[in-house]
Amino acid sequence: MLLVKGYMLACGHTLCSGCLDNITECPLCKCARTIAGPNMALRSLALGLKASCQFGCVTGTVEDILKHLMTYCPRVKVACTHAGCGVLVPREDIKDHSDRCEWAIVRCPCGTETERLDIPEHLSTVCPKANIKCHMGCGATIRRCEAFGHQTTCPDAVVPCTVRGCPEIVRRRELADHMAKSMERHARVASNLAMCLQRQLVAHNWVGETKAMAVAVKGLEMNSFSWFVHPFKAELLKGRQEFCSPVFRALQGGWRIILQKTEDRWLLSLQLTTRSESALVRFKFVIPASSNEMGSEHIYFQHDGVVFREGTAKGMHITMSPADLEAYVTARATGTTVCQDCLLVQIFMQEVDTVQV
Numbered sequence: 001m002l003l004v005k006g007y008m009l010a011c012g013h014t015l016c017s018g019c020l021d022n023i024t025e026c027p028l029c030k031c032a033r034t035i036a037g038p039n040m041a042l043r044s045l046a047l048g049l050k051a052s053c054q055f056g057c058v059t060g061t062v063e064d065i066l067k068h069l070m071t072y073c074p075r076v077k078v079a080c081t082h083a084g085c086g087v088l089v090p091r092e093d094i095k096d097h098s099d100r101c102e103w104a105i106v107r108c109p110c111g112t113e114t115e116r117l118d119i120p121e122h123l124s125t126v127c128p129k130a131n132i133k134c135h136m137g138c139g140a141t142i143r144r145c146e147a148f149g150h151q152t153t154c155p156d157a158v159v160p161c162t163v164r165g166c167p168e169i170v171r172r173r174e175l176a177d178h179m180a181k182s183m184e185r186h187a188r189v190a191s192n193l194a195m196c197l198q199r200q201l202v203a204h205n206w207v208g209e210t211k212a213m214a215v216a217v218k219g220l221e222m223n224s225f226s227w228f229v230h231p232f233k234a235e236l237l238k239g240r241q242e243f244c245s246p247v248f249r250a251l252q253g254g255w256r257i258i259l260q261k262t263e264d265r266w267l268l269s270l271q272l273t274t275r276s277e278s279a280l281v282r283f284k285f286v287i288p289a290s291s292n293e294m295g296s297e298h299i300y301f302q303h304d305g306v307v308f309r310e311g312t313a314k315g316m317h318i319t320m321s322p323a324d325l326e327a328y329v330t331a332r333a334t335g336t337t338v339c340q341d342c343l344l345v346q347i348f349m350q351e352v353d354t355v356q357v
Helices: 040-046 061-072 091-100 116-125 142-148 171-182 183-203 206-220 234-238 324-327
Strands: 007-008 014-016 036-037 050-051 059-061 078-079 089-090 105-107 113-115 132-133 141-143 158-160 169-171 224-229 243-244 248-250 253-261 266-274 278-286 300-309 314-316 330-334 337-355
Touching: 007 278, 040 061, 050 061, 050 171, 059 061, 061 116, 078 091, 089 091, 105 116, 113 116, 132 142, 158 171, 224 248, 224 253, 224 266, 234 324, 234 330, 253 337, 266 278, 266 337, 300 314
Parallel strands: none
Antiparallel strands: 007 014, 007 036, 050 059, 078 089, 105 113, 132 141, 158 169, 224 337, 243 253, 248 253, 253 266, 266 314, 278 300, 278 337, 330 337
């Protein structure tokens, strides 16, 4: 072993720094361990000796070889500099390792920077520029950031009939067929409205007439709200038994949807939270299927008319087991993001009449 960093004791003997840490006296003369300083003459002599790289790269002085090993030698193993890695690889291979290191920070095309090992999960769950299949099951491939907008044109999205007053809710691809088959029914809706307005025009003065017309038109207006319940399965595993939607505005009042787990079924309810007047409301719940693999049917629940006053909640049991309902949980677009473990509940509402209290 070449003594390059030797320290001289007061007694004149020279020892390496490793030995000095473990002694209290000079091992040669037993004098007290008193360090005088580094032995520069010995250091200079040692650094000037001839030597070769241990890997056979170059020859030169000891000083040259030490510098070569510390900074240039391609075969010396060095640690990867990426946080979390620390793998030792030959210096000549460090660039190749860095280019594929799982802990290297890389930039996704969407601009997000993350470790390379997290890129697959990022692409499959949140990346707005990643291609995904439409979660409504139409089969279209779209960018995740376009998923919410795609719902406005998706042929499998659930939509109300465009004829005001018709209570039917169908998939968009079925709308044209519904319109063709329901011409007679739609004509009756328009005729009934015309007769209602005519009777009210005769029976009331202008003030009363205006109010009556407003009441009649209520039956033609369809309001809708989409509630994304997430995370759904994760909360069930924690023992959660009830989910409540945010309060949403519709029909001149505040409403919310409540999903409660009973012994063997789920209870889905609509509650009026705030409104000055009571109202008679027709409403329909829709739980869309997560994909075509589940078949073409969504879950539908309908009430043809319920009187709601503040605090009133009206619900219906879902006629399937909790496990079957969980099959409708999937990843769904909510704005520019996609929520995993999500159950989508949609409601379509029409006010039939105002109820006097």
